[in-house]
Amino acid sequence: MAGAGRTRADGKSSGGRRVLVIGADGRLGQSVVEALRAQGRARFVASADGADASGSPAIARLIAETDPDTVVHLGLEPRPSRAGGRAAMKERNVIGTMQLLAAASKAPGLKRLVVKSSGAVYGCAPRDPALFAEDTPPHQPPTSGYGKDVAEAEGYVRGFARRRPDVAVSVLRFAPFAGPGVASPLLDYLTLPVVPTVLGYDPRLQFVHIDDAVQALVLAAVGAHPGTYNVAGDGAMPLSQITRRLGRPTFPVVSFGAGFFGSLIRRAGIVDFTPDQVALVRYGRVLDTARAKAHLGWEPGYSSADALRAHAEAVGLTAIVPGWTKGY
Numbered sequence: 001m002a003g004a005g006r007t008r009a010d011g012k013s014s015g016g017r018r019v020l021v022i023g024a025d026g027r028l029g030q031s032v033v034e035a036l037r038a039q040g041r042a043r044f045v046a047s048a049d050g051a052d053a054s055g056s057p058a059i060a061r062l063i064a065e066t067d068p069d070t071v072v073h074l075g076l077e078p079r080p081s082r083a084g085g086r087a088a089m090k091e092r093n094v095i096g097t098m099q100l101l102a103a104a105s106k107a108p109g110l111k112r113l114v115v116k117s118s119g120a121v122y123g124c125a126p127r128d129p130a131l132f133a134e135d136t137p138p139h140q141p142p143t144s145g146y147g148k149d150v151a152e153a154e155g156y157v158r159g160f161a162r163r164r165p166d167v168a169v170s171v172l173r174f175a176p177f178a179g180p181g182v183a184s185p186l187l188d189y190l191t192l193p194v195v196p197t198v199l200g201y202d203p204r205l206q207f208v209h210i211d212d213a214v215q216a217l218v219l220a221a222v223g224a225h226p227g228t229y230n231v232a233g234d235g236a237m238p239l240s241q242i243t244r245r246l247g248r249p250t251f252p253v254v255s256f257g258a259g260f261f262g263s264l265i266r267r268a269g270i271v272d273f274t275p276d277q278v279a280l281v282r283y284g285r286v287l288d289t290a291r292a293k294a295h296l297g298w299e300p301g302y303s304s305a306d307a308l309r310a311h312a313e314a315v316g317l318t319a320i321v322p323g324w325t326k327g328y
Contacts, residue, residue, distance in 0.1 A: 017070065018066060018070065018109075019068060019070045019072065019221060020062070020063065020071045020072070021033050021036075021046070022047075022048055022059075022075045022100060023075035023116070027182060028217075029074045031210065031214045032072060032214055035215075035218045036221065036222075048062055059096075059099055060106075064103075069109050070112040070221050071114070072217060073097065073100060075092065075097070076097070077089055077092055077093060080271075080274070082272075089146075089149070090149055093150070094149055094152045094156075097115075101157065101159075105163055111166070112169075112224065113157075113170070114220040115157050116172055116174065116217065117150050117153070117171050117172060118150045118173055119132065119176075119230065119287050120146050120147035121142065121151045121173060122136070122285060123138040123141050124283040125138070125283060128140075128285065131287070132230065132287050133290075134173070136288075145274040145277075146276060157169060157171060168225065169226055171229070172228075174208055175208045175304070176207050176208070177208060178209060179210040179211065179307055179311055180210070180311070181210065182210050182311060185274070188269075189270055189273060189277070189281065191317060192270075194250070194251050195248045195249070196252075196253050196265060196268075197240075197281070199255065201239075201255075201283070202239055203280070203282060203284025204284040204286050205236060205237060205238075205281075206236040206237075206287060206304045207232070207233055207304045207307040208233050208304075209300070209310060211301065212300045212301055212302055212307075216298045220296065223297075225296050229289075229296050230287035230289050230291065231287075231292055231298065232286075232300075233302050233303045233304035233305075234289075234304065235304045235305060236284075242308065245308070246312055247317060255282070259275075262278045
């Protein structure tokens, strides 16, 4: 199967931990595989890219061949253009997750399942709470795009957890990634030469550095930490402050609906700026990470501001307003 393979972490052929990483073709997946190998916490690490592993016969064969005790599912794709369009993206995210779980349910040696999810599952709405805890119900659940995909995928994961109570299932809901080597529609939007904003709104945004995201996934993979965890850098920043720090002028736009604002940004060249992204830069979203710190043992090395600064430095942006202070 293209993109899939087995690699022993310590040169031994049997015994010890067996980790299968699905979605190892991206920046995050490659870093997770490298971190697992470097720690020597697994006897071998097998990997497959998200697209190849979304087919039922292929993923069933891979799981049967590797007989993993740990599966790390990173295959949820947030960008329609990378998946081949919105329909293919939904097929990969929702149906692919369902097929992966069906194959995993037949793996007798499976002990841990780690799923990369997103804070997009909470949606974005005008009366949202200041902080979303893991058990906070969304005021307006996502009805389309990546947010709806991850909500549906999480539903299948909960069903799997009920069928396989012997498996420690960890779901990690991430804030938007930032840092070197990270690309996303949100970061593309924030680094436009002129950033359109919705007149009268100044949403609070939060980020997680890619290295901190890798650390959280590795902690979940090498331990037994069942549950759902928010993962984000400390602190949040209003959009107005972010654009000042990035040295980006803004252009306030009177809102004529999400479709109008989204089309304005897509005309600027950001093809993957979907309605859930539009809602995020209008209303914002901030995650409560107390559970991850207390129960997963995770501590971010970068605040949200630090993560965004690292991205700005990586792409060569120079802020016109000083003040990228550590731990802001």
